Amino acid sequence: MESYIPVSYLNDFIFCPLSIYYHQLYGNLSTRLYQDLPQIEGKAAHETIDEKRYSSRKNVLQGTEIFSSKYNLCGKIDIFDIDSGILTERKKHIAKIYDGYIFQLYAHYYALIEMGYSVKQMRFYSRDDNRIYNVALPDEDSGMKEAFESVVNDINDFDLHRFTPANESKCQRCIYEPLCDRSLI
Numbered sequence: 588m589e590s591y592i593p594v595s596y597l598n599d600f601i602f603c604p605l606s607i608y609y610h611q612l613y614g615n616l617s618t619r620l621y622q623d624l625p626q627i628e629g630k631a632a633h634e635t636i637d638e639k640r641y642s643s644r645k646n647v648l649q650g651t652e653i654f655s656s657k658y659n660l661c662g663k664i665d666i667f668d669i670d671s672g673i674l675t676e677r678k679k680h681i682a683k684i685y686d687g688y689i690f691q692l693y694a695h696y697y698a699l700i701e702m703g704y705s706v707k708q709m710r711f712y713s714r715d716d717n718r719i720y721n722v723a724l725p726d727e728d729s730g731m732k733e734a735f736e737s738v739v740n741d742i743n744d745f746d747l748h749r750f751t752p753a754n755e756s757k758c759q760r761c762i763y764e765p766l767c768d769r770s771l772i
């Protein structure tokens with residue numbers, strides 16, 4: 588694994604560590620080779636942020652690159668309101684809050700803290716149904732904080748050559764399955 592872990596790896600790693608390898612392998616080719624419609628739509632939901640069109644207010648960080656030296660994580664936040672201390676991650680549609688989603692917010696949180704910002708609240712925003720899901724800060728949920736640190740350590744220690752998948756249902760839902768030589772189906 589590389590020294591700085593992209594925040595987006597956290598969710599992928601929980602699903603299947605091998606999916607990160609395939610993402611790296613095919614990530615620079617046409618994404619339509621392997622992306623399904625929900626992913627493409629989800630990406631579109633982020634384009635407003637990436638192009639910094641969400642807000643021109645100077646006290647709002649949008650699509651800002653972040654880095655946590657403590658956890659060796661790097662990535663981009665969606666929206667951080669400096670005045671209110673509210674960190675928001677927008678997704679096209681949220682049917683369930685997966686641990687990987689929360690860990691991504693944790694990574695953003697720790698990076699912003701290291702940058703000297705005060706993060707007081709974290710939340711997800713589901714655009715399709717206009718719903719907000721608040722997430723406890725890491726220090727308010729010791730179990731999730733430990734789980735987050737465990738995943739980060741697992742990524743750092745991961746050995747691709749020794750990995751054997753064990754969950755057939757994940758392979759059935761995996762977008763890389765047609766490309767994967769270790770698929771269980």
Ligand code: SF4
Nearest residue numbers: 603752758761764767
């Ligand atoms: S097909 Fe299975 S083993 Fe291969 S990347 Fe997907 S989930 Fe992992």
